[in-house]
Each structure stands twice: as C-alpha cells, then as structure tokens.
Amino acid sequence: MTTHATAEFEVKSWDENQALESKTGSKVTQASVTMALAGDLEGEGTVEWLMGYGDDGTAAFVGLERVVGKVGDREGTFVLQHTGTFDGKLAKADLSIVPGSGTGDLAGISGEGKLEAGFGDEGVRSLELDYDV
Numbered sequence: 001m002t003t004h005a006t007a008e009f010e011v012k013s014w015d016e017n018q019a020l021e022s023k024t025g026s027k028v029t030q031a032s033v034t035m036a037l038a039g040d041l042e043g044e045g046t047v048e049w050l051m052g053y054g055d056d057g058t059a060a061f062v063g064l065e066r067v068v069g070k071v072g073d074r075e076g077t078f079v080l081q082h083t084g085t086f087d088g089k090l091a092k093a094d095l096s097i098v099p100g101s102g103t104g105d106l107a108g109i110s111g112e113g114k115l116e117a118g119f120g121d122e123g124v125r126s127l128e129l130d131y132d133v
Contacts, residue, residue: 001132002111002130002131002132003072003130003131003132004040004128004129004130005039005040005041005071005072005113005128005129005130005131006039006040006041006126006127006128006129007037007038007039007040007041007042007126007127007129008037008038008039008124008125008126008127009035009036009037009038009045009117009125009126009127010035010036010038010125011033011034011035011117011125012034012035012036012044013032013033013034014031014032014033015031015032015033016029016030016031016032016051017029017030017031019050024055026052026053026054026055027052027053028050028051028052028053029050029051029053030048030049030050030051031047031048031049031051032046032047032048033046033047033048033049034046034047035047035125037067037069037127040071040072040129041067041069041070041071041127041129042069042070043067043068043069043070044067044068044069045065045066045067045068045080046065046066046068047063047064047065047066047080047082048063048064048065049061049062049063049082050062050063051086056088057088058085058086058087058088059085059086060084060085060086061082061083061084061085061086061091061093062081062082062083062084063081063082063093064079064080064081064082064098065079065080065082066078066079067079067080071106071109071129071131071133074104074105074106074133075104075105075106076102076103076104076105076106076107076109077101077102077103077104077106078097078098078101078102078103078106078109079097079098079101080095080096080097080098080113081095081096081097081098082094082095082115084115086119088119089118089119090116090117090118090119090123091115091116091117091118091119092114092115092116093114093115093116094112094113094114095112095113095114095115095127095129096111096112096113097109097110097111097112097129097131102133105133106133107133108133109131109132109133110131110132111129111130111131111132112129112130113127113128113129113130113131114127114128115127115128
C-alpha cells in the first residue's frame with residue numbers, strides 16, 4: 001500500500017564550488033548540502049548536486065541525497081535521486097528512491113516524489129514522497 005509523506009526542510013549548510021568554467025555566463029558547479037527534515041519525513045538529508053547554469057542564471061541539476069531518519073513510524077536510511085530545474089527563483093525536482101538503498105525499518109523502500117525550494121531565506125522548502133515498504 002502506497003503512503004504519502006510530506007515534509008518541510010531547512011538548509012543547514014551549503015558549499016558550492018565551480019566544477020567547469022566557461023568564458024560565458026554558463027558554468028557547472030558542485031554543491032554539498034545538508035538539510036534538516038521535519039514532518040512525515042523527519043531527520044537529515046545530505047545531498048551532492050551537480051548544477052549546470054545558463055548565462056541567465058537558470059539551471060538544471062542532478063543529485064543523490066542520503067536521508068537518515070524516520071518516515072512515518074519507520075526508522076533507517078535511504079537514497080533519493082534528484083533531477084530538477086531552477087528558474088532563478090524556484091528549484092523543482094523529481095525524486096526517486098534508489099532501489100535497494102533502504103536500511104533498518106526502511107529496507108525495501110521504493111517510491112517517487114518531488115521537491116520545491118524557493119530562493120533565499122524567505123523561500124518555502126517542501127518535499128513530498130509516495131512510498132511503499
């Protein structure tokens with residue numbers, strides 16, 4: 001039976017460095033980010049994102065996030081794959097749980113979801129996940 005989980009997250013750390021440089025405004029960066037998750041999904045997410053920026057400041061990104069915590073009443077870890085875009089104000093990503101990545105009570109977890117994160121301190125940051133264990 002599929003369960004729907006929602007959470008909000010707070011960015012605790014963000015370390016972004018240029019990976020590939022260009023003479024134009026386009027660039028590729030790598031960011032290591034730690035997030036605190038609260039809601040149906042509770043714990044900490046640590047993600048590595050690769051981001052390709054256009055010269056207008058928009059971007060596409062991919063990443064892998066290790067989540068340590070609880071989903072509902074189950075505790076353990078799992079990995080989320082991110083594929084997303086940033087329009088200069090809002091980042092949106094499709095999420096999928098990496099098969100076989102669940103541990104503890106989350107062994108066997110599968111599912112998909114989405115993430116939205118507004119730019120700056122005022123931005124709303126939310127995550128939704130439809131999962132089966």
